[in-house]
Structure formats: structure tokens, C-alpha cells
Amino acid sequence: MKKCFFLGLNLIAILVFNAQIKNTSFSKYYNFNNHVSSIKHSSIQPYLESHQINVDSNERKNRSKIGKKVFTESLLNIVENDVHLTADPLFNFTIGPKHNSGNYRYHANVRGFRITGDLGNNISFETRFYENQFLYPDFLKEKSVSRSNPSQGIDGIAFGLGRAKNFEDFGNDASLANGYLSYSPSKYLNFQIGHGRHFFGDGYRSHLMSDYAPDYPYISGQYYLFNNKLLYKHVTAWMRNLKRIPAASTPEALFIPKSTSFNQLSFSPNAKFSIAVFEGGVYQSYELQNGNINPDLSFYSPIIGTKLIDIDTVNNIIYGFNGAYNLFINLKIYNQIAIKYPFKSYGFQLGIIWDNPFKIENSFLNFEWNNSPTSLYSMQEGQQFQSYSHLGHELAHPMGAGFQEFLFRGQLSYKLLFIRFNYNYAKMINNYSGNEIFEFLDNQLFNIILDNTRLFLNTNVGVMLNKATNMELSIGHLTRIKNNLAENYIFLSWRTYLKNDYFDQ
Numbered sequence: 001m002k003k004c005f006f007l008g009l010n011l012i013a014i015l016v017f018n019a020q021i022k023n024t025s026f027s028k029y030y031n032f033n034n035h036v037s038s039i040k041h042s043s044i045q046p047y048l049e050s051h052q053i054n055v056d057s058n059e060r061k062n063r064s065k066i067g068k069k070v071f072t073e074s075l076l077n078i079v080e081n082d083v084h085l086t087a088d089p090l091f092n093f094t095i096g097p098k099h100n101s102g103n104y105r106y107h108a109n110v111r112g113f114r115i116t117g118d119l120g121n122n123i124s125f126e127t128r129f130y131e132n133q134f135l136y137p138d139f140l141k142e143k144s145v146s147r148s149n150p151s152q153g154i155d156g157i158a159f160g161l162g163r164a165k166n167f168e169d170f171g172n173d174a175s176l177a178n179g180y181l182s183y184s185p186s187k188y189l190n191f192q193i194g195h196g197r198h199f200f201g202d203g204y205r206s207h208l209m210s211d212y213a214p215d216y217p218y219i220s221g222q223y224y225l226f227n228n229k230l231l232y233k234h235v236t237a238w239m240r241n242l243k244r245i246p247a248a249s250t251p252e253a254l255f256i257p258k259s260t261s262f263n264q265l266s267f268s269p270n271a272k273f274s275i276a277v278f279e280g281g282v283y284q285s286y287e288l289q290n291g292n293i294n295p296d297l298s299f300y301s302p303i304i305g306t307k308l309i310d311i312d313t314v315n316n317i318i319y320g321f322n323g324a325y326n327l328f329i330n331l332k333i334y335n336q337i338a339i340k341y342p343f344k345s346y347g348f349q350l351g352i353i354w355d356n357p358f359k360i361e362n363s364f365l366n367f368e369w370n371n372s373p374t375s376l377y378s379m380q381e382g383q384q385f386q387s388y389s390h391l392g393h394e395l396a397h398p399m400g401a402g403f404q405e406f407l408f409r410g411q412l413s414y415k416l417l418f419i420r421f422n423y424n425y426a427k428m429i430n431n432y433s434g435n436e437i438f439e440f441l442d443n444q445l446f447n448i449i450l451d452n453t454r455l456f457l458n459t460n461v462g463v464m465l466n467k468a469t470n471m472e473l474s475i476g477h478l479t480r481i482k483n484n485l486a487e488n489y490i491f492l493s494w495r496t497y498l499k500n501d502y503f504d505q
Contacts, residue, residue, distance in 0.1 A: 043322035092495035127179030207338035213393040234302035242392035278320035317341035374402035402429035470497035
């Protein structure tokens, strides 16, 4: 009875905070509207509205009710005392050129919805669903097919979504559902249970943990200490290999499981400087002879550093470092280091972000360098089930390992209009597009040294229509050149921009 009484007090205590505890959406273009250079603990994402993001209140007060509904508010927006509910359609309708054969046209057809809620100021939730059909550009289709296994009912991968099924003759079909429940008993604590994704780092890419891979079930805790100067976050998650459990009685057998956990301790004494230590691990949860097994004890520990207890190399352990410093107002440099246990391979990142350059609101410029050695995430023979991946996707950089990448990206806005660009150049040590993450360390593929280069150029112009869902209408040009083989596309899109695609690979 006492536990129920105190739980009831927490649920009705609605004056603890001044803002909600929802997660901000993953958007590498629209998060800059919140002045990224001033966010404390910016290497831990998704950001919490109540702690890291100032909810944008710069909306035009002279808009009519219809104008607010079109440009600023959710389609359904209910505010009743301490309850706030929203509902929105989500979509991506993109049309591109015809394939050279003339048999089909490149396009995306995505439909879905999002529902969010704040119940007082202690509880928030969100749920989303997407139904997706894609006819990918050739380079994406090639990579999708390379991850297929038709004998197990796996036609390929849908990028950022999971396993794909064939759609018509050339397309991919996949659905995506995610959501979470966020609870804060005090302004210094936040707990979440959900099906989603996370990102650790200050850059566009991450060598530690990215939101590129599909959603997964997770439990997380977030703790603010010493007047918010310290932020500690731990995530316990359950992921899958894109390979089915053998000798199953049905063709749709479960995928081979893996257990994962990620911890990061961030120190940010002010908005100018932050430094963070990361620890992540993919644990063995399955053996061919014994089936499902319990992971090592350190998987269950939410305390950073305890993964060193299990020194058995059967687990895939990654350590990391994130640092950021504001050189001037709105100008931040950042770096990241990824270290493979037992500390023999290192990945590096260095970048600079200029937020609102030349005093242009809702704009940014970003330059970033990434370097990843071959076999940064690879395991020994027989340990591929602990690959640093989820459902055929790399957990960190979409290109896997064994490359050097330079990227320059940004967005310049004028009122509702924008021009957006993403240009990157990569030199790859091998020709396997990240496949080495799924191969064992001594595989002969690593002895093949090739000179592969890839240039990716993407420019879009458009208009931002509704900030509640980042709805936009744009037209853009995409060029990808790999080893002098060029692909060119023009795409017209009407979409809501609440998640990243990472097609630039």
C-alpha cells in the first residue's frame, strides 16, 4: 500500500518541471533550430526537452487558427489542464527519374502516424508507425541485396528500418513501429522503456553508436548530478542478427539474438565545454550448440567500467571519448575516439559546427573528418553473432570500418525557404561496404587492399511547411561517383523529417 501511495503522489505531482520530458526527434537538419552549440551534454542523444532543449516558442503570434494549424501545430493538438496530446500523419512521397531500363521509376512511398502525450510534467510518451515502399537508387539497392538471404526469407535490408521484403519487381517493402514511455520522479532523474534508437557523439556520424540501425527494445536511465554538470546515461538493449535460428520448425524462425548495453558519463561545467567517456558492448546471447544463453554478468550492470570485469574476448567491447568546445558564440569544435578492446584499434573523428552562420537563423555549416581502421569492430572466427550490428545494419558508421571520410554539409534558410547540401568524399581500404563487420577477424578479405573512392553530392532547395513534424517540400539533385562510375538522380519530395535516412554511403 505504501508503494502505491508514493507512486500515486509522483503521478499527480505536475509542478516539478517547467517543460515536458519527451525526446526530440532525430533530425540532423532541424535540431539546429534549437542552437546546438549551446546544448549541454550534447553528445548524448536523443535530447530531453526539459533538460537539453529549449522548446521553440518563436512562432508568429499574428497567425490565424488555420495558419497555426498549417504552419506550427500538430494536426490534432489537445491541451486540457495538465494533459497535452498530439497526433500527426507522417509520410515521405518522393518521385525520381526512370531506371535506365525504363521498367520502373525510383520513388519512395511512406505513410504513417505519430501520437505524443504529456501527462502532467512527470510522464511523457510517443508512438510512431511507418509503412514503407522504396525503389532505391542503384547503389542502395546493390547494398540491400548484398545483405539478403532468400533461403531464410530475407530479401535484403531497408535502410534504417530492418529486414526488407520484395515489393513489385524491383522495390523493397518494410514497416517500422517504435515508441517509448518517459518518466521522471524528479528533475534530476529520467527513466525510459521503449522501442527506439540512440546516438552518442556530437557529429553527423558516430563511431560509437548511431541512429542509423533500426529500432530495438531498450531500458534506459539518465541522471543529472552536481547542478547538471554531470550527466550519466545507461542503455540496456536487445538486438538481433539478420540470421535465423537454425533447425527451426517454421520458415519465419526468430533471428539470432544478441544483448547490448551502452553507458556514457558526460561532464559539462557550462555550455561552452563538455567531455564524455563511453562504454559499449555486444554480448553473446546465443551458441550454436546450446541455443539461447545468458550474457555475462557485466551486461546487467548499469555502471560504467564494469565491462572490464568480463575480460573474455567473446564479447565485443568498444570504449570511446567525446569532446566539444565552443571557440566562439555558435562555433563549436568536437572530436570522438573509438577504441576496440583490448585497445588495439582506434577510430577518430574531428569536426566543426557553425550554428546560424552570418546571423542567418535556422542555418548551420558543418565540416567533419572521420577515420576508421580495418577490423575496428570485427570479432574472431566463431564470434560473428556478436558483430557490432543490428538486423544487418552497422551500429556506428553506415560504411562500417576501413575508410577515411571528409564531409561538408549545411543548410541556409530564409524564413520558410532553405537550401540544403551534403557533400562527402570517402576513400575505402576495401570494397565490401562495411561487410567486414559481419566477417571474422582472420578472413582473407582483409588481406585485399584496394583503392576505392566514393564521392557523394546532394543539394536540395525547398520550403519548410510545418515545424511540428518538420514537413517540407523540396527538389534535389543526387550524384554518387564510385571509382569513376557515376549515378545521377533528381528527386521531388514532400515529406515529414523526423528521422534520418543516411543514404549517403
